[in-house]
Amino acid sequence: MRKLSTLLATAAASILLSAAAHAQVTLKASHQFPGGKGDARDEMVQIIAKEAKAANVGLEIQVYPGASLFKPNDQWNALVNGQLDISSFPLDYASGKVGAFSATLMPGLVRNHDRAQRLNSSPFMKEIKAKVEKAGVVVLADAWLAGAVASKKSCIRKPDDIKGLKIRSAGPTFAAMWQQAGASIVSIPSNEVYNALQTGVAEATDTSAGSFVSFRIYEQVKCITAPGDNALWFMYEPVLMSKKSFDKLNKQQQDALINAGKKSEDYFNKATRSLDDDMVATFKKNNVEVITLTPDEYDAWIKVAQESSYKQFASDVPDGKKLIDAALAVK
Numbered sequence: 001m002r003k004l005s006t007l008l009a010t011a012a013a014s015i016l017l018s019a020a021a022h023a024q025v026t027l028k029a030s031h032q033f034p035g036g037k038g039d040a041r042d043e044m045v046q047i048i049a050k051e052a053k054a055a056n057v058g059l060e061i062q063v064y065p066g067a068s069l070f071k072p073n074d075q076w077n078a079l080v081n082g083q084l085d086i087s088s089f090p091l092d093y094a095s096g097k098v099g100a101f102s103a104t105l106m107p108g109l110v111r112n113h114d115r116a117q118r119l120n121s122s123p124f125m126k127e128i129k130a131k132v133e134k135a136g137v138v139v140l141a142d143a144w145l146a147g148a149v150a151s152k153k154s155c156i157r158k159p160d161d162i163k164g165l166k167i168r169s170a171g172p173t174f175a176a177m178w179q180q181a182g183a184s185i186v187s188i189p190s191n192e193v194y195n196a197l198q199t200g201v202a203e204a205t206d207t208s209a210g211s212f213v214s215f216r217i218y219e220q221v222k223c224i225t226a227p228g229d230n231a232l233w234f235m236y237e238p239v240l241m242s243k244k245s246f247d248k249l250n251k252q253q254q255d256a257l258i259n260a261g262k263k264s265e266d267y268f269n270k271a272t273r274s275l276d277d278d279m280v281a282t283f284k285k286n287n288v289e290v291i292t293l294t295p296d297e298y299d300a301w302i303k304v305a306q307e308s309s310y311k312q313f314a315s316d317v318p319d320g321k322k323l324i325d326a327a328l329a330v331k
Helices: 002-021 040-054 072-081 099-105 113-120 123-134 172-180 190-199 209-214 243-248 251-285 295-316 320-328
Strands: 025-030 059-064 086-088 137-141 144-151 166-168 184-186 204-208 223-226 234-236 239-242 289-292
Touching: 025 040, 040 059, 040 086, 040 137, 040 239, 040 251, 059 251, 072 086, 072 137, 072 239, 099 123, 099 172, 099 234, 099 295, 099 320, 113 123, 113 144, 113 251, 123 137, 123 320, 137 243, 137 251, 144 209, 144 251, 166 190, 172 184, 172 295, 190 204, 204 209, 209 251, 223 251, 239 243, 239 251, 251 289, 295 320
Parallel strands: 025 059, 025 086, 166 184, 166 204, 223 289
Antiparallel strands: 086 239, 137 239, 144 204, 144 223, 144 234
16 A cells, blocks of 8 residues: 555656646737738747647747737837747847847848848858847847838939938938938837828838738838839848746747747748738739839949948947948858
């Protein structure tokens, strides 16, 4: 009888240890993008949630899309402080905290999707990710989105076309370039662009191809300058995780999240080009004129960017010029 009770006690202890090893952890994921409408950034977070749960290591991720948990600009501090666990986050939004992050939304730094893929494993991105981690955040999945610029007035091809316009700019580097070309800047997150255009607070906007569609900007503009082969606008919008939250997990849970992040990134790498095509098709369907930059038009904008965005970044950010040169060195 004593032997049986010992066996039962041992079995019970084993079950408790197993349960402790996979103690249920619920993580909160927040982002500003629409949920359930095919936005690729929401889908990346949903894939991570699904894969983490399927790994059966005691992880549950609750996803709060549409800025329903945190306002867009509040997410970075929430990640650093451990109040928020996971976010699909445009890294440039945190450039006020870490100036080097402005390099991840720098005019002409990426130009096309193939180059974006090569940048991910470059010394430039290793330096950016080191700065992300030093701030208390880790990258679960890389994502570069191409973007565009659209106007309620007329097509924007060359610097003179933006003179006098009130433009919403996603970050300081593009704001510097638009200002150099004679525009005035409206500073709001992407989920507020539609209303700004509708009410006349803004007359033009730059943002990602995904946001142009998911926020229905085609209802408010006359012409859009699509990425094409000469995209001025690329933005790094990774899935991030609070280092405080990550470090609290056991090894199996951490590995499950890393693997889920890889699957999420694989999905995005296949989807990202189609975001541009979907944007073009959607805008044409809604009778918006769609153009792309010629190499000469692209070069004219780069000249303006060098005199403004690049110059300002090199001046304001320690080793700023070195960081830009490292990115431009990627062939």
